[in-house]
Amino acid sequence: MKRTLFAGLIAAALAVPAHAENYTIIAPAAPGGGWDQTARTMQEALQGEGISDTVQVQNVPGAGGTVGLAQFVASAQGKADQLIVGGYVMVGAILTNASPVSLADVTPIARLTGEYEAIVVPAASDIQDIGQLVEMLKADPGAVSWAGGSAGGADHIAVGLIAKAAGVDPTKINYIAYSGGGEALAAILGSQVTAGISSLGEFKAQADAGTLRILAVSSDERIEGVDAPTLKEAGLDVSLQNWRMVAAAPGLTDEQKAAIGADIDAMVKSKTWQDALATKGWADTYLAGDEFQAQLEQDIAATDTVLRDIGLVK
Amino acid sequence: MTTFDFLLQGLSVALDPMILMYALIGVTLGTAVGVLPGIGPALTVALLLPVTYGLDPAGSLIMFAGIYYGGMYGGSTTSILLNTPGESASIVTALEGNKMARAGRGGPALATAAIGSFIAGLGATLLLAFVAPTVVKLALVFGPRDYFALMVLAFVTVSSAFGESARKGLISLFVGLALALVGIDQLTGQARLSFGVPQLLDGIEVTTLAVAMFAVGEALFVAARRDTVDDEVIAVKRSVWMTARDWARSWKPWLRGTAIGFPIGAMPAGGADIATFLSYAAEKRMSMHPEEFGNGAIEGVAGPEAANNASAAGTLVPLLTLGLPTTATAAIMLAGFQQFGLQPGPLLFATNPQLVWGLIASLLIANLMLLVLNLPLIGLWVRLLTIPRPWLYAGILVFATLGTIGANPSPVELSMLLIFGVMGYAMRLYGYPIAPVVVGLILGPMAEQQLRRALSISQGDLWTLVGSPVSATLLGLSAIALIVPLILRARGKGAVLNQLASDED
Numbered sequence: 001m002k003r004t005l006f007a008g009l010i011a012a013a014l015a016v017p018a019h020a021e022n023y024t025i026i027a028p029a030a031p032g033g034g035w036d037q038t039a040r041t042m043q044e045a046l047q048g049e050g051i052s053d054t055v056q057v058q059n060v061p062g063a064g065g066t067v068g069l070a071q072f073v074a075s076a077q078g079k080a081d082q083l084i085v086g087g088y089v090m091v092g093a094i095l096t097n098a099s100p101v102s103l104a105d106v107t108p109i110a111r112l113t114g115e116y117e118a119i120v121v122p123a124a125s126d127i128q129d130i131g132q133l134v135e136m137l138k139a140d141p142g143a144v145s146w147a148g149g150s151a152g153g154a155d156h157i158a159v160g161l162i163a164k165a166a167g168v169d170p171t172k173i174n175y176i177a178y179s180g181g182g183e184a185l186a187a188i189l190g191s192q193v194t195a196g197i198s199s200l201g202e203f204k205a206q207a208d209a210g211t212l213r214i215l216a217v218s219s220d221e222r223i224e225g226v227d228a229p230t231l232k233e234a235g236l237d238v239s240l241q242n243w244r245m246v247a248a249a250p251g252l253t254d255e256q257k258a259a260i261g262a263d264i265d266a267m268v269k270s271k272t273w274q275d276a277l278a279t280k281g282w283a284d285t286y287l288a289g290d291e292f293q294a295q296l297e298q299d300i301a302a303t304d305t306v307l308r309d310i311g312l313v314k
Numbered sequence: 315m316t317t318f319d320f321l322l323q324g325l326s327v328a329l330d331p332m333i334l335m336y337a338l339i340g341v342t343l344g345t346a347v348g349v350l351p352g353i354g355p356a357l358t359v360a361l362l363l364p365v366t367y368g369l370d371p372a373g374s375l376i377m378f379a380g381i382y383y384g385g386m387y388g389g390s391t392t393s394i395l396l397n398t399p400g401e402s403a404s405i406v407t408a409l410e411g412n413k414m415a416r417a418g419r420g421g422p423a424l425a426t427a428a429i430g431s432f433i434a435g436l437g438a439t440l441l442l443a444f445v446a447p448t449v450v451k452l453a454l455v456f457g458p459r460d461y462f463a464l465m466v467l468a469f470v471t472v473s474s475a476f477g478e479s480a481r482k483g484l485i486s487l488f489v490g491l492a493l494a495l496v497g498i499d500q501l502t503g504q505a506r507l508s509f510g511v512p513q514l515l516d517g518i519e520v521t522t523l524a525v526a527m528f529a530v531g532e533a534l535f536v537a538a539r540r541d542t543v544d545d546e547v548i549a550v551k552r553s554v555w556m557t558a559r560d561w562a563r564s565w566k567p568w569l570r571g572t573a574i575g576f577p578i579g580a581m582p583a584g585g586a587d588i589a590t591f592l593s594y595a596a597e598k599r600m601s602m603h604p605e606e607f608g609n610g611a612i613e614g615v616a617g618p619e620a621a622n623n624a625s626a627a628g629t630l631v632p633l634l635t636l637g638l639p640t641t642a643t644a645a646i647m648l649a650g651f652q653q654f655g656l657q658p659g660p661l662l663f664a665t666n667p668q669l670v671w672g673l674i675a676s677l678l679i680a681n682l683m684l685l686v687l688n689l690p691l692i693g694l695w696v697r698l699l700t701i702p703r704p705w706l707y708a709g710i711l712v713f714a715t716l717g718t719i720g721a722n723p724s725p726v727e728l729s730m731l732l733i734f735g736v737m738g739y740a741m742r743l744y745g746y747p748i749a750p751v752v753v754g755l756i757l758g759p760m761a762e763q764q765l766r767r768a769l770s771i772s773q774g775d776l777w778t779l780v781g782s783p784v785s786a787t788l789l790g791l792s793a794i795a796l797i798v799p800l801i802l803r804a805r806g807k808g809a810v811l812n813q814l815a816s817d818e819d
Contacts (some may be wrong), residue, residue, distance in 0.1 A: 002435065058723075061516070063512055063516055066512060066725075067512045067515070067516075096503045099512070136553060145771045150503065151500060151502050151503030152503035153502055156503075158808055174771075174773070175509035176458075176767050177503075185637075186453070186454060186632070189454050189455065190454035190455060190457060192458060193771060205637050206637075229480055265366050291396075312504075
């Protein structure tokens with residue numbers, strides 16, 4: 001009895017400081033982007049819900065997040081109050097930049113949100129459905145120009161996967177990289193390219209206004225409010241989610257990991273977080289623990305294969 | 315309702331005392347961050363984003379727009395007085411503005427910048443209200459080949475407009491182009507010239523280079539010459555205010571700057587810096603006093619300053635009508651819109667007319683506030699020049715370093731600031747112009763990417779470059795700009811040109 005009480009006290013003593021942790025979140029991107037917004041929304045939710053007293057967000061931009069990741073691995077070793085935000089783009093950037101540090105050097109905690117890719121054409125285009133686009137791609141891969149985000153990013157990878165699934169040589173795809181979905185959108189609206197690919201959110205307003213036609217989305221099931229089939233329905237075995245995650249420092253004890261996991265779990269289930277997701281239009285794709293670990297490894301392996309197929313990683 | 319009714323309705327929203335206060339906070343903050351080198355409007359808006367969660371959408375967006383306009387104003391002050399551009403869009407202002415300030419004409423230079431910014435902001439905001447849908451259609455016509463042609467025109471006009479020696483100007487430009495190659499190639503994702511340093515993968519930051527070359531280089535140069543050369547800066551000669559002659563020479567550049575800045579700002583791949591380069595080149599060509607360029611020509615301040623403010627308003631065209639952010643600040647404002655569950659895009663004018671027109675109306679008010687805030691301060695600002703130089707330059711070095719660390723906290727960034735500072739000093743010592751280096755760094759990657767995109771879309775067919783009416787026209791203009799001086803010289807009518815040529819080197 002005494003021993004149980006004692007153990008309980010120790011557990012409480014361990015748990016209390018863990019829950020009063022003053023986190024510092026590294027956003028490995030410039031202010032304003034998706035990772036920065038994720039970090040700042042976490043800051044709001046963690047503080048607003050009283051999970052943490054003060055939360056600081058620090059921007060360390062550069063090279064698809066690998067600059068921030070390298071700094072985090074070097075400086076946060078064993079520190080339970082340090083977190084870093086990241087995402088699918090980082091997986092590709094680590095491979096293409098031959099980054100000396102990888103996601104294996106940090107402690108992934110959970111996937112938080114995600115966006116699906118959408119394939120679009122301007123409303124005036126002759127292409128009516130995804131099948132037609134795939135036929136054009138099969139006939140002459142170079143004649144189909146795709147506008148999307150940065151080279152080696154989620155958009156580029158999705159095009160590579162589509163080509164592979166359609167039996168087209170992925171090295172032949174004509175992918176035109178833009179610095180972001182916005183600049184690509186201008187090229188698509190101006191009919192400078194055959195088709196466009198980016199996060200659904202980038203195109204939704206235009207599609208609603210009838211200036212773009214969504215041909216397909218990269219989710220497993222149809223998305224509510226979007227009148228387009230999934231790639232799987234169209235016979236292409238491609239499913240891709242551009243996810244964002246939070247990771248903790250390397251070299252933590254199991255107790256420390258569990259405490260951070262509990263804090264993030266409480267944050268994800270809080271009203272502040274859920275409200276923020278709703279207003280920003282981010283899908284809640286929360287996945288934690290071993291399931292996330294398994295998914296992460298699968299994504300890294302698939303990304304490595306497709307980047308080699310496209311020829312971006314030698 | 316007509317556009318005019320909407321605008322009046324918007325003004326009634328914007329005249330709400332709380333909204334006026336947000337606009338005032340915005341322009342004051344914007345001016346302050348514009349003055350600090352390295353800390354741009356984008357960073358400020360990003361930092362303020364979480365603070366505004368509790369505010370109403372109209373108030374916070376209006377504050378952001380105030381910061382944006384204010385930043386464009388503030389950047390000119392340090393450019394003119396201290397030769398330290400705070401933003402890439404005020405680099406050109408430093409060329410003539412600082413020469414004017416050293417000759418005791420800092421007052422008129424600041425005044426023409428402030429009034430020019432006001433007029434351009436006013437004109438461009440009205441254009442935004444009345445022609446936004448048309449302009450955006452024109453902007454979408456611009457494909458990669460057309461942007462490439464625009465870059466060629468910018469290179470041709472700009473490289474001839476800088477410095478007294480064409481040879482030295484071109485060498486500087488190529489140094490900038492070489493620096494522009496550093497980092498991940500955007501079209502293939504491969505690293506170039508980064509030597510395994512991860513901080514170099516994103517290339518060289520334009521503001522770091524500009525602050526290093528202008529501010530640090532200048533400070534070193536002054537320190538090195540202090541014992542040998544007398545202090546030649548005159549704080550105020552004659553009036554602080556613009557003379558009738560200044561007005562007469564300024565009003566046309568203001569209007570031309572607006573006409574150049576607004577459409578270029580509205581283009582998805584345009585930008586305020588390109589607008590200022592083109593405006594400077596245009597003023598130099600059209601000026602009645604071309605000999606004054608390089609020695610403090612007021613047109614060279616009036617035009618580019620009008621152009622950068624007009625382009626700030628132009629940026630809002632694709633943002634509001636298409637949901638397309640074309641600058642870092644616009645991207646963060648877009649995030650601000652989304653924070654309130656608003657999706658800028660073709661439907662915004664229909665679903666939230668009150669907010670859009672309120673924003674446009676407050677821009678008009680913010681613009682007026684900036685003028686009221688800045689004109690009386692000119693007398694105070696020019697007295698900065700009377701600070702003893704060792705103190706002044708020590709202060710500049712502190713601000714330059716703080717700004718750089720604030721924007722990008724890494725030792726590599728700081729080392730770059732120092733290395734480029736020393737390089738700026740060496741270039742000054744041997745009479746090489748500084749501005750073309752920065753121009754090369756800004757225009758180089760744009761020209762390269764657009765050319766490669768155009769050729770990728772056409773699958774390698776070079777004829778595509780003259781395949782659209784826009785690109786053919788722009789390339790034709792570039793060719794004329796190159797060839798006409800040669801013909802003039804050959805026919806012996808280029809006495810002035812020959813004179814200039816013999817003065818070179």
